[in-house]
Amino acid sequence: MTFFYYISDFIIPIVIFYIVAYALTEKVHVYDEFVAGAADGIRTVLKILPTLVGLMAAVGMLRASGFLDFAADCLAGPAKLLHFPVELIPLSIIRLFSSSAATSLALDIYKSYGTDSGIGLTASIMMGCTETVFYTMSVYFLTAKVTKTRWTLAGALFSTFAGIAASVVLAGMM
Numbered sequence: 001m002t003f004f005y006y007i008s009d010f011i012i013p014i015v016i017f018y019i020v021a022y023a024l025t026e027k028v029h030v031y032d033e034f035v036a037g038a039a040d041g042i043r044t045v046l047k048i049l050p051t052l053v054g055l056m057a058a059v060g061m062l063r064a065s066g067f068l069d070f071a072a073d074c075l076a077g078p079a080k081l082l083h084f085p086v087e088l089i090p091l092s093i094i095r096l097f098s099s100s101a102a103t104s105l106a107l108d109i110y111k112s113y114g115t116d117s118g119i120g121l122t123a124s125i126m127m128g129c130t131e132t133v134f135y136t137m138s139v140y141f142l143t144a145k146v147t148k149t150r151w152t153l154a155g156a157l158f159s160t161f162a163g164i165a166a167s168v169v170l171a172g173m174m
Helices: 002-025 030-065 067-074 076-081 086-095 099-113 118-129 133-144 152-170
Strands: none
Touching: 002 030, 030 067, 030 086, 030 099, 030 133, 067 076, 067 086, 076 086, 086 099, 086 118, 099 118, 118 152, 133 152
16 A cells, blocks of 8 residues: 555656657646746636636525525425435535535534534535536536537436435435
C-alpha cells in the first residue's frame, strides 16, 4: 500500500515534467501556450457566468420561499409508498440544480439527524451517486454550443433517480 502513496506523491511532478519535456522536444513555447489557455479559460468563465448566477438565484429563492417544504409535504405520500425518507425530498430536488446548495442541505440533515443515522447515511450516498443535472447540462452545453440535446435530459434524470434509489437501498432504508 505504501507503494501507491509514493506513486501519488510523484505523479503530478512527473506529469508536469513530461508535458514540459514533450513541449521542448516539439519546440512549443510552453509559457505562451499556457497564457493562451488561461485567457481562453477566462473567456469561458465569462460566457457561463450569467447561467451560474441565474441558477444560484433560483436555488436561493426556492429555499427562502418555502417551496421545498411545500414540495416535501405534497410528495410525502408517494415517498412513503416507495420507502423513501420524506426528510430527503428537498435534498433530492435541490441536488438536480446545485451541488453547493445540496451540500448545505446535507449539512442541515447531518445536524438534525446525525451523520451515522439512516437518513444521514442515505444523504451521503445520494450526494455521491447523483449529479447536478440542470447545472451540468446548462454549463457544458452552453460552453460546447450544443443546441440539440436529444435524450440527454431523460437519461440524466433516469440515472439520477437510479442513484437516489440506490442510495436508499445501500443505506438499508428499505
